[in-house]
Amino acid sequence: MAASIYPPKTTLEQQEYLLSNINDWSILNGLAVRPSAGLLSTSTDLSRTLATTAPVTLYPSLFPRTCFDEARAIQKAYNELYAAIARDRDWLKQIVERLIEVDDFIAKLWSVHLEVENEGYVQNISLGLFRSDYMVHTDPAIPDTKPSIKQVEFNTIASSFGGLSTKVSQLHSYLNMTSAYPPTSPATITPASFPTNPCIESLTLGFSTAHRAYGPSRSSPSLPLCILFVVTIPESNIFDQLALSTPLQTTAGIPTFRLAFSSILDHTSVSSNKDRILTYSPPHSPDTTYEVSLIYFRAGYSPSHYPSSVSWDARLHLERSAAIKCPSILTHLAGSKKIQQELATPHSSHLANFLSRTSSSDMIERIRNTFTAIYPLDATPEGQHATRLATSAKDSEGYVLKPQREGGGNNVYGSKIPAFLAGLGDDQQKWRSHILMELIKPPTLRNSILRNGEVQSGEVIGELGVYGVCLWRNGPGEAGGKKDGQDGEVLENWEAGFLLRTKGRESEEGGVAAGFGAVDSPCLVDV
Secondary structure, eight states, X not given: OOGGGOSOOOOHHHHHHHHHHHHHHHHHHTOXXXXXXXXXXXXXXXXXXXXXXXXXXXXXXXEEHHHHHHXXXXXXXXXXXXXXXXXXXXXHHHHHTTTXXXXXXXXXXXXXXXXXXXXXXXXXXXXXXXXXXXXXXXXXXXXXXXXXXXXXXXXXXXXXXXXXXXXXXXXXXXXXXXXXXXXXXXXXXXXXXXXXXXXXXXXXXXXXXXXXXXXXXXSSSOOXXXXXXXXXXXXXXXXXXXXXXXXXXHTSOOOEEEEEGGGHHHHEXXXXXXXXXXXXXXXXXXXXXXXXXXXXXXXXXXGGGOOSHHHHHHXXXXXXXXXXXXXXXXHHHHTSHHHHXXXXXXXXXXXXXXXXXXXXXXXXXXXXXXXXXXXXXXXXXXXXXHHHHHTOTTGGGGEEEEESSOSTTOOEEXXXXXXXXXXXXXXXXXXXXXXXXXXXOOOOEEEEEEETTEEEXXXXXEXXXXXXXXXXXXXXXXXXXXXXXXXXXXXXXXXXXXXXXXXXXXOSOOOTXXXXXXXXXXXXXXX
């Protein structure tokens, strides 16, 4: 990819004109975030009503068309894979039980499942809103090697930025269409280079499909149905969430409410009968009661969301109810890094075991080709090999150390790994709570990022996320199905759009909300 001639150089006047268009279009169309607390004092924004342009790239970033097409083509198979994993209670149990003594958060999530399993699950339908994240990989040891995609991680809970990703694609297309880009822009930027991003439409269709699958009200007398977005408050990324919840109300006609994770027990109830119907009374209209058809978790993925036992009571409260969950507790657990490691460790048979008898059996090798080597840090031969790599000042340069849990800022890179592990001492439990992953080597590109009103230009790397929607029914039993995970059935399954996140090459974490990167869109090129 010809990074040296892209993006085009601009005069001061051209850049000011471009920035003016970006800021105005973004606020007009909701490509925005709340300013972080570090930018404004509470006295300046008492009611959290101010908004600013989300961190965005000024230009769409060059991305190989073949890699982009492949990532989207295999998403349905990935959806089916993780739906099968979430249905296979026995296999998950084997994996999770190795983690519960080394990761308290995983242990508590598993205990929620066990409590509901003991009582008996009353909802056998699950919704997965997934995102599989990739980087373009080029092997510097092989001259003229073709780029390929390698998976960074698979997200099963709070797969964010679907709303903003559609909008940033529209922004870049608008800038090109209205000649906001300078006349010296390379011929690379053409309408054919901008793929349409259906994220908002596709993801909201997933919610409405799950809502219909819930069926009519189970209450007597019947109650109006609603969808609950469980969120953190305050939330700087609220506009990304509103991009999904607003069409549910205005287009699909489904009452949709935002509920703080910390307020679950204050405003919801679970019926005491065997149906365990979840009802919600909005604080602004406490005399109105809704029956909840679907819970969408945009909170609950981090230990920080559970400051007390009351928070865990709230998660259990929702999980034992009849509402469909996105995700269920088992689907949440299926997204742990340990599951990714079990699938991607060299010579692992798990991938084939899950997909060989599904409609995605022909995709097994294509999925396997997206894996990079991932190892446990335990007493197995693979773990001992990983330990030698991770404690070597030289060999560790090619790896990243990841904990099991979600959220940016937790990874340790390259030469920092040996010292980090030395700091853990001989505590093998802490060692086993991490995985070692071979670093992906993306090509260097250039772009400019607008963040907090400032423009930073230089070398960047991008991470492509592909969304998927999967609705499935668990088989006989209370939560999962047969030991091989083949029981139950997939009801709906589709690829649902994409997200490109770009960060400065010196930045090791790519989370936009964490302040390290920017939302972007691909400019597809043939290489």
